[in-house]
Amino acid sequence: MRSTLLPPAGHDETRQRRGPVAWLLSSDPPRSWILSLVLLGIVACLVAAPFLFPGSQPLGTAAKICVFILLVASYDLLLGYTGIVSFAHTMFFGIGGYGIAIALERFGPSWESVAIGMVAALALSALLAAAIGLLSLRVRAIFFSMITLAVASAAAVLASQMSSVTGGEDGLSFQLPAELRPAFRPLAEPLFGITVNGRILAYYLIVAVTAVVFLLLLRIVNSPFGRVLQAIRENEFRAEALGYRVVAYRTVASVISALAATIAGGLMALWLRYNGPDTTLSFSIMIDILLMVVIGGMGTLYGAILGATLFVLAQSYLQVLMGAASEALAGIPLLPELVHPDRWLLWLGILFILSVYAFPGGIVGHLRKDPRP
């Protein structure tokens, strides 16, 4: 009986052949030349951003892209790999942000405060995610979506009401540890013509943490555990019949995803030196995440990189384009309203619906089907 359960032959071959890159990517490369090139381009731009695009605004955009790559990748673990829709992802994002913000504000700007805040936030997120999962996933996956929506909105209200702890609607501003402040100069000489300061160090901290957690997530989805998640996504009943405890697997997946989102929230707060309901907790961020995952490609972590990059760039630059279009169409009824810069979500929403119908794999899925392997 055991012999029929052996893994397919190809499995061992890949294991023997893999080099350091394959090891880093957990033997799950992008599998498409165009995709690899685009991804390499994005990663190279992000890594070299402080030197390629000097100035505080481009660096802010790059940092936001990094944080959202992590946030979207962690959401994809839930949506794309496990097949359940959560609306509480921003809650965990917010917990991470508030963890850092409250700790740094209360205990002063030191690395110990960062550690305390992060650990406390991670513990709270894990506890909440496990509680929500066990309460709602044991009946039907669809309860999970509705319950997470309710819990997330309660969390947002709670955060704005407990103003003595969270700063209410105003949020919390705080000081960073000395090494991350703009005044800090680690090098006496400018590097490639750019003066390296604490702000750039903070950026590289974000890039490094994002890279490590992203590769960790890639490892998780390609582990036996990740395979079980995909089996549950494809056929819940069958996975259960094979003896896998569906509720337990889904709950663990939602805890892992919540932890990664918490880390992303912490990074966001560290970069902004501020955390408030609008930057991490609002429902519109949840919708942004959904758009990024689906447009980038569900069930492929690389989709997170593409989706987050495209979306954040569109957020920053599409509105300028639409403003020009709106002015050009002035005088015609309703049309200028439809291309008004504030209506950019309308078009992304239509793109979203079309991608769910026509390209369930998003951009990445589309590129992978490319005839050239």
Add this chain to the structure above:
Amino acid sequence: MSDAAAEATSAALPRARTDWLPLALVPVLALAALPLVGDLSAWVTLTLAGLAMGMMIFLMASGLTLVFGLMDIINFGHGVFISLGAYATLIVLGPLAGWASADSVTLNLALLLLCIAVAMGLTAVVGAVFERVIVRPVYGSHLKQILVTMGGLIVAEQAIHAIWGASPIPIPLPETLRGAFVVGDVVMERYRVVAVGIGLFVFAAMQLLLNRTRIGLLIRAGVENPEMVEALGYRIRRLFVSVFVAGSALAGLGGVMWAFYRQTLTAGMGMDVMVLVFIVIIVGGLGSVGGCFVGSILVALVANYVGFLAPKLALVSNILVMALVLIWRPQGLFPVARR
């Protein structure tokens, strides 16, 4: 002979027993809150206001739970029909602003009914389009339904912004519906009395339609076993669509009531109240109209009592109610047998 046959059928088909336990929950809860609130007239005021609030939530939630029960479709875009119904009042209030400020009960109520008719008509048409364009291609896959209806919600909300503008719009409550009836120390807002009346009327109409008519029989049969209904020669698809349209129209009705209650219009108002709606249909049991009714009243009463006793916990109290109900009955108060 006929007696024996009747006996045989009744033995084969035992009468469905009414589940009294969840029904008893509402009066028990209300009585338990009495000593906590302390003051009798405050308690009566809170309870009546809670009932009215519950009716409004029921109006908005009933369509969603029916659509889910019959079609196994979860519509996260339901909130947009609430918003749309609310904005539809502007179509009526524009030319007929005089009716709202007139000091005549007849004119005011006629205006309200006209608003409801227009809103229900508009949401029914948009519901039919929504079903055809957004929902039809994703029958059978919950994940895609959630995603696509969320997409529909984004697009529709943005469309409302494009048509009516992005800033909140104040709307006046008709003259004679303002203020409150005062009996002794008990205060009852007039508008809430109207809301209770309309809510009870809709609930009674739905119960009659579902339990006493042929189409209701088909809908209930469709909830239990759609394949069998189809095999017997009924076009279940057509039934599905009409229920979806009716559900959207009910959301529009709820939207009008909710709009006059809040007296401000925002495109996101439907999505804001959807949180309560989801809690209600989970508490009631997905697909159960009766459960939705009991759940609405339960949630609204708890929110009112907690809001009076500890205002900061009001929204969290709903989550707590939901958690307790799910621990007690994981499928909700009135589980629907199928699936």
